[in-house]
Amino acid sequence: MDQGLKGALGLTGPEACLAYYRDWADTYDQGFAEGMQYRLPAHVAAAFLGAGGQGPVLDVGAGTGLLAERLREMGFQGDIDAVDFSAEMLGRAAEKRLYSGLFRADITRPLTLPRRYGGIVSSGTFTAGHVGPEALPHLLDVAEPGALVALSINRRVWTAAGFERVLAQLADEGRIADLRLPEVEVYGAAAADLDADHAGDRALVALFAAA
Template sequence: MKKPTPALSDAYALSTSEDSRRLYADWAATYDQDFAAGQDYLLPALTAKAFAAAGGEGPVLDVGAGTGLCGQALMALGVGPIDATDISAAMLAEALRKDAYRDVIEADLLQGIPVPRGSYRGVVSSGTFTHGHLGPEGLPALLRVAAPGAWFALSVNARFYEKAGFAGALDRLLRGQWIRSLTLPEVRIYGPRATGPHKDDTALVALFQKV
């Protein structure tokens, strides 16, 4: 019997790293067409646009890069070079087909990213900080790989933002003078062709600089 195509509800129900690897291995080949195109997925392009508008520059690390939609959008805006990291080797294989990335790094963010400290002048993430995925516990690993002055553009599902403790975590980073210039523009995740219970969901794009 053919496996059912994964859906957003399956992604939001994830609870372990191994669950994520299994789901995205099954979804990688059809993700762009069935989900991104089918649900009019705007968030990767809007995250890239926010990063570029803030003055973000390369080299950039695209965190939770998936099939490379945000990297592709950054490249179209003239931002680069870009590296991708994701927990799913299958999703990264799809990302490589887009020719947007200098390198890809398979990594579990909670275990750290195996690159030297301060490697990047920018960090972006679209769709990774959300239900069933990562919360603010992933921020220290991102700060470690960013150089002083690096711009961040991290999309966070708006319903997940308070629930997961992002407000408190970012406030602690501000007060500890780890980051500065925090703004939180709100954007739509999906366009008008989207259907289903999440079609009107929004995200906050956490824009800030590492001190």
């Protein structure tokens, strides 16, 4: 049975996230992504490539690999690594053979990955019940100077969770530059039949260069 979006957005704490995505991994692509016409991965991929994004790329909160699929469909041929908190979701991603490396990690803590990434992308990770802006410095620590970053941030948490403030602070500190914030739809029209409360959700794609 598909776990559903409402439960995911109400998660509190890492153990709850692990348990939820352990049970959701098998039905995520067909039950959630197809049913809700989940457009966010395509929007992030298009924003990243449209701004001249280069690899190697780190896909943050990669899940089952939907964002990497969209990058490949749009012609990106460079290396992509995946990082996610859920071993089960990474297992589904591995089956698609999209990634050069797959890493299980909590991005709210310092990462042990090398500072090698020319691009960092993320779709759906920075939203209610998931990851807050405390992860952003850790992502910058593994980005090469000048790397292009494209992260979706749900409108519902943009101000409430402190993303607006933290990104402004990182800019003031000289850790990021050239911040742009295009706004996109998260779901297609079919979502209204499955989850009217969230069907109209919008997200900002935070595009910026790592210093």
